[in-house]
Amino acid sequence: MIQVAVNGYGTIGKRVADAVRAQPDMEVVGVAKTSPNFEAETAVDKGYPLYAAIEDRIELFDDAGIDLAGTVDELVAEADIVVDACPSGIGADNVAMYREHDTPALLQGGEDADAADASFNARSNYDTVEGLDVVRVVSCNTTGLSRLIKPLEEAYGVEKVRATLVRRGGDPAQTGRGPINDILPNPVGLPSHHGPDVETIFPDLDIDTLGLKVPATLMHMHSINVTLADRPSADAVRELLEGESRTFVIPEHLDLDGAGAIKEYAMDRGRPRADVWENCIWGESVTMEDDDLYLFQAIHQESDVVPENVDAIRAVLGTDDQTASIETTNDAMGMGL
Ligand code: NAD
CATH class of the missing domain: 3.40.50.720 (NAD(P)-binding Rossmann-like Domain)
Incomplete structure (x- = not known):
């Protein structure tokens, strides 16, 4: 042991x-x-x-x-x-x-x-x-990005990643964090530290990240655009991500419309501390426009x-x-x- x-x-x-x-x-x-x-x-x-x-x-x-x-x-x-x-x-x-x-x-x-x-x-x-x-x-956000990038890289090749990270202001127990009524570009300059951090895992990756902070404690939300070398269908990408063990592609019928509902679902499923260890990717958001992939994913900062x-x-x-x-x-x- x-x-x-x-x-x-x-x-x-x-x-x-x-x-x-x-x-x-x-x-x-x-x-x-x-x-x-x-x-x-x-x-x-x-x-x-x-x-x-x-x-x-x-x-x-x-x-x-x-x-x-x-x-x-x-x-x-x-x-x-x-x-x-x-x-x-x-x-x-x-x-x-x-x-x-x-x-x-x-x-x-x-x-x-x-x-x-x-x-x-x-x-x-x-x-x-x-x-x-x-x-x-690596951090919660970098973990969430890495889990997404690796299978895409293996299956289709990745030309460029652009990720906007809408970050929770603090964890639920962090009484001193904020903002409590604001929306902050954070940092204001580009890139946020997340891009260089992802490059510690993928040294040759072309990635730009932007960060914002919002008055929320539940999860982070990523708005993702990946330019792929190949042009798979959105269905093929979705299937690829459904096959990963630490990405949860949210089916439409669950009606999980945001981080609050995801956390409620985790509680209903009996998850310890309502933890969500998986990247939560909205299936409907997985979209291809030419060679550009778009999607939204929520990341539970305390547990992934x-x-x-x-x-x-x-x-x-x-x-x-x-x-x-x-x-x-x-x-x-x-x-x-
Ligand atoms: P935390 O403040 O919740 O927990 C840190 C713990 O360490 C506290 O219990 C504190 O009392 C204790 N501590 C302080 N000084 C210590 C010392 N000298 N020796 C031993 N214990 C000491 O912090 P956290 O959120 O668990 O973050 C820990 C690390 O994980 C940080 O590097 C953070 O960036 C990283 N991380 C945090 C999150 C998140 O969202 N909370 C996500 C991913 C990674």
């Missing part, structure tokens, strides 16, 4: 811990927290050994009556691999500790690409990270990177090939809406 540590048990970390626990070949050896908040309490209830991320704060856990298994240093020493899901920038700072212990680590998409030895998306470049010390699982982290563990440690890992992850999590 692969012993996995999770350092940073917030939005992404707690989801990754649960997904790891569901795998037949992995165990959560422990999770590290900075404070004894509601997530620490829940981690203990779930039976995850809890470690103090910052030694000076051990007293806070003692005061709250929460038992600790040790410090993050001890956790990293014990693990075969660490998933770092700390806030942006802190992951990069933690790399020295992981290297000191010779423990491979996964960083998240909030870190700069050069904080890691390589960037990762399971569908696109699984085979490139085996044996590396530090690998970055979770299965990617699970696959990255196997890819880095070299315990399974791409097909086997993706299948195992999908089966264990219950992928497919």
